[in-house]
Amino acid sequence: MTADDPLMALRRQARHSLGAGHIRRAVDLLESALPDHVGSAALWGDLGDARRADGQTQASLDAYERALDLGIDHPEEIHLIRGVILMNDLARAPEAETEFLSAVSKNPQYVAAWFNLGSIYEDRGSRADAQQAYGEVLRLEPGNPKALARLVGVSELQNPNDPLLGRLRALIANRGSLMADRAIMGFALGEALDRLGAYDAAFEAFKAANEHSRAAAGPHRVRYDRVEHERFVDRLISTFPRPVKPIDDDDAGSPIFICGMFRSGSTLVERILAAHPQVTAGGELHLLPAMIKTELQPYPDSVAELTPSQRTSLRRGYLDGLKQRGLVHGPITDKRPDNFLHIGLIKQLFPTAKIIHTTRQPLDNCLSIYFLNLTLAMPYALDLLDTGHWLGQHDRLMGHWRSLYGEDILTVSYDDLVHDPRTAVGDILAFCGLAWNEDCLNFHQKEAVVRTASLWQVRKPIYAVSSGRWRNYEAHLIPLRSALGLDQPQ
Numbered sequence: 309m310t311a312d313d314p315l316m317a318l319r320r321q322a323r324h325s326l327g328a329g330h331i332r333r334a335v336d337l338l339e340s341a342l343p344d345h346v347g348s349a350a351l352w353g354d355l356g357d358a359r360r361a362d363g364q365t366q367a368s369l370d371a372y373e374r375a376l377d378l379g380i381d382h383p384e385e386i387h388l389i390r391g392v393i394l395m396n397d398l399a400r401a402p403e404a405e406t407e408f409l410s411a412v413s414k415n416p417q418y419v420a421a422w423f424n425l426g427s428i429y430e431d432r433g434s435r436a437d438a439q440q441a442y443g444e445v446l447r448l449e450p451g452n453p454k455a456l457a458r459l460v461g462v463s464e465l466q467n468p469n470d471p472l473l474g475r476l477r478a479l480i481a482n483r484g485s486l487m488a489d490r491a492i493m494g495f496a497l498g499e500a501l502d503r504l505g506a507y508d509a510a511f512e513a514f515k516a517a518n519e520h521s522r523a524a525a526g527p528h529r530v531r532y533d534r535v536e537h538e539r540f541v542d543r544l545i546s547t548f549p550r551p552v553k554p555i556d557d558d559d560a561g562s563p564i565f566i567c568g569m570f571r572s573g574s575t576l577v578e579r580i581l582a583a584h585p586q587v588t589a590g591g592e593l594h595l596l597p598a599m600i601k602t603e604l605q606p607y608p609d610s611v612a613e614l615t616p617s618q619r620t621s622l623r624r625g626y627l628d629g630l631k632q633r634g635l636v637h638g639p640i641t642d643k644r645p646d647n648f649l650h651i652g653l654i655k656q657l658f659p660t661a662k663i664i665h666t667t668r669q670p671l672d673n674c675l676s677i678y679f680l681n682l683t684l685a686m687p688y689a690l691d692l693l694d695t696g697h698w699l700g701q702h703d704r705l706m707g708h709w710r711s712l713y714g715e716d717i718l719t720v721s722y723d724d725l726v727h728d729p730r731t732a733v734g735d736i737l738a739f740c741g742l743a744w745n746e747d748c749l750n751f752h753q754k755e756a757v758v759r760t761a762s763l764w765q766v767r768k769p770i771y772a773v774s775s776g777r778w779r780n781y782e783a784h785l786i787p788l789r790s791a792l793g794l795d796q797p798q
Contacts, residue, residue, distance in 0.1 A: 336707035349378035548652030573722030671778035
């Protein structure tokens with residue numbers, strides 16, 4: 309046996325524990341080997357994987373850095389992992405870009421690193437750099453569907469017969485293309501045709517893309533159950549029948565929560581607030597959903613029985629999550645649209661929290677969701693009538709929250725905001741206790757990373773072109789308009 313055999317056996321044991329879900333055991337095993345094998349790059353790499361799975365974000369970055377310093381094999385892979393952590397978990401985009409650039413410098417053929425560079429450049433609004441990065445992916449893999457879809461999204465197209473769109477159509481029609489890839493490319497085709505004013509063709513592309521998305525999920529996909537969702541909303545309303553009483557005065561760290569339907573203007577509102585010198589944008593934080601999944605099951609029933617000490621502990625856990633993401637200067641925004649479901653919980657944790665609720669013309673809102681390649685965790689988005697039902701339940705629940713916390717909820721109409729921005733921005737700032745700042749009207753001039761589907765729209769001045777967009781698709785919306793009770797044109 310060689311001297312390395314015991315270490316290799318321990319690493320295999322740790323990987324087995326990690327694969328079986330025994331994450332803490334994997335971390336302990338690897339850390340126990342450090343005193344005797346502190347110079348093993350591979351051990352530090354494995355420890356980075358285990359710590360990352362354990363939620364030790366910074367500690368995992370440190371382990372990966374040691375692995376790189378010790379000359380680990382395939383360092384480009386470690387740079388990629390570090391970049392993804394920095395970008396997705398910590399919102400430290402400049403450092404993430406450095407890692408991705410290091411990855412491609414060590415391996416210029418590394419497709420994943422080029423693709424992530426393209427994403428970074430898109431988030432930053434650097435269209436030409438994004439085109440170059442996606443172009444590199446396509447040079448290495450000419451049929452890469454995700455890169456082609458992204459390239460179409462950042463390119464200036466001439467007409468519906470643009471050669472780039474021809475490449476998309478050919479790959480979508482190729483029977484060898486995976487359904488998931490056909491969906492991704494179909495949404496990109498629909499968006500491009502919409503930009504070019506080919507509305508009927510765009511609607512057909514979006515319709516086919518949603519069908520491909522359903523097919524990709526297979527027969528056992530999670531389907532939108534209207535009755536079950538209505539029951540969930542019923543439980544939320546019955547769990548929080550009255551306003552919560554504050555448990556102490558430790559409420560100074562409350563974020564500004566921005567929520568509502570997806571595609572209802574929440575990103576625009578956050579960008580406006582982020583232009584104020586006192587505000588820090590948190591983006592779409594996953595802190596509340598993660599807390600619900602890991603600590604508050606069954607939800608919402610468990611929340612009805614929270615003790616004061618549990619509420620305090622949960623609040624501190626949320627605030628610690630902000631600090632881990634470098635969000636320490638407030639007020640901080642938490643802009644996750646579907647947090648409208650959790651306003652009762654928010655008020656349990658932060659009794660004086662300010663909540664901005666964004667709304668939009670219903671047809672525009674539903675259409676915009678249907679045109680977006682959302683995850684299958686939002687199955688209502690695959691069908692216009694299901695989206696309309698979700699909107700109806702959203703309205704019902706928000707009516708309940710307003711009856712409890714009306715003074716702490718500001719409803720911001722996207723349509724009012726884009727048609728009279730000065731008045732709407734003034735109302736938003738006043739509601740948040742912030743002095744007027746002209747920069748909030750010129751938010752598009754502030755360089756920032758945006759990681760939502762609205763990333764290109766919110767880099768422009770406030771404009772009203774998306775308000776009333778549904779009229780371009782009126783002939784396709786008769787069933788939806790009827791379901792929403794909007795039989796008369798608006």
